[in-house]
Amino acid sequence: MTATYAIALGGNRRGPHGGPADAIRAALARIGGIVAVSPVIATAPLGPSIRRFANAAALVASDEPPPALLARLKAIERGMGRRPGRRWGARPIDLDIVLWSGGRWGTRTLAIPHPAFRQRRFVLAPLARIAPGWRDPVTGRTMRQLLGQVDRRVPRP
Incomplete structure (x- = not known):
């Protein structure tokens, strides 16, 4: 059965495919099954990173169950130069499953919907x-x- 996934894509460091927007395009080509893609937007970093991010979202059709898609996304990240490091640090590509047409999914290693997406404009806007x-x-x-x-x-003074 084919499911639809909402995937958040982002990056803020040059990698083997060029700048962050180039990495997003390269990741989309590797993911396949693309139904729709948002424009790429530039956003301020979260956490310790000082480089601005390029962010986008894609709808992806896949027969894979969520854990299999997650494993494939992580392999794509590694293949594009992503290395384990500090949370929210600079990286060439970040691929997250945000939503799934099957509703909720929860295991020790994967939570759908993504636990923090409701507070992240850089995910919600795309x-x-x-x-x-x-x-x-x-x-x-x-x-x-x-x-x-x-x-x-809006924060109050």
């Missing part, structure tokens, strides 16, 4: 471009609604 009506299986809110919530969160 996703809302290609799947505005996709509902989060936890909150029931659409990607457009979740993006609106993130955009309304």
